[in-house]
Amino acid sequence: MFEQLGILHQTSCAYTPQQSGVAERKHKHVLEVCRAIRFQGHIPIRYWGHCILTAAYLINRMPSSVLNYKSPYEILYKVPPSLKHLRTLGCLCFAKTVNESDKLKSQSIAAVHMGYSKSQKGYILFDLSNHIFFVNRDVEFREEVFPFKFVEKNKQLPFLDVFSNQISLYNDEVPASISADQNGDSVSRNLANQDSAPSTSADPNPQIPTATYQLPVFTSDNLTFVPTESRKSSRTKVPPLWMKDFVFTQKKF
Template sequence: MFYLIHVDLWGPYSTTNFDGNKYFLTIVDDFSRMSWIFLLKHKYDVSMSIQPFLKFFKNQFAKTIKVIQTDNGTEFVNSVCETMFKEMRVIHQRSCPYTPQQNGVVERKHRHLLEVTRALRFQAKIPLQFWGHCMLAASHIINRLPSSVLNFQTPYEKLYGRKPDLSHFRTIGCLCFAKVLPANDKMMARSRTVDHMGYSEIQKGYILFDIATRSFFVRRDDIFREEVFLFSHTDITDSQPVFVDNLQASDFILQNPSH
């Protein structure tokens, strides 16, 4: 576990993500095929993601990564990264020029991530400017899906030694009624309609997007309407969201809600 990791950078994408990112960095553990995604604004931000990753997993798993496999991109082959690898006693193993198959593990992971990201986005009609958030959600899902490479275990199970709990899964892009924090005014709404955009890796909750305020936040105890996709009724290309006229209030009325 964590003897070898495969790392690659994807981008820049022609459409900047909602929060300004144009790249994503993928790290794949060779043993478990568990993957981690980091959204980046700039190509040279790579080292600022790899170093905390190495330190965190040394503390988390009491294991030291010994080899990092990358291609010959300048984001990996530079004085900053080489100094970092040397200080952390990590061997930097690079692919030969024009042989992407030597970094095939992460290349295949990229293809899988992009396929799932497209599927999530198209199903819920999520605007392209949220491709990064869909990518993070795709990674969370893929890490919990059986893989033929792992004898139909999941990467999560291979890494942690237990099956993942899937009870928290909800359809990405679906309508969610998020509880509003307690207020003194008894006449104020107790929930607001938001969009489910993924799963927080640092808090036990869902990543939600409020179209009205154009802001993200994390909540746990929410009510979902997984058959309703809020973005399909909303245009957020302008600075202020515009709702389509044919959307009826009855579309958002709860009928037999369940957690």
């Protein structure tokens, strides 16, 4: 095929990267951008392919001095690329639920931004609940939060407070000591002082508040079950007006 087109096909020798310097430099460029993206978003190594594709996607839209400060995208399509849709890879985002089965359910899905689709004008997202990839266009981003950082280390997911628009973490640690008596009837929660350093306030002996909660005990002795009969309606049943022209052999109304 090369001979028919007048092309002389030449290859480099094995294990001699110095013979393909242009390809090696571009390979280094792609890997450097990929590592920077992965470290910033704390993306696990098993998703390295998405980092490579996103790095190539960004490089093709970056201006280059070799191309007279134009991007490869502009050289190919003769149009400057749009950069308004670019978002931080690995950040937290909320995608709109497409198939809404219930109006009282959540209308968004917590996901992680994992790249850009080649066949659709949408973002590639990773569902944190079902652990699947999907493409969505209507997405709200939180570019300062990286869920993979908490999942890999603390096994906790970020929580968005919809009232204060602040992002915090689920914290299971309770700054209190919980004690119960032998019968288990009452539980007292004594708030402990978190800082062991001496206080600089005016009161040398601050009072620690104590909260006591009384839990009810349910046994078979103090519970009484009263059977109730099903209530029947006393309303007079008549056939609907639109069925008055029909003839029935037996009335069941």
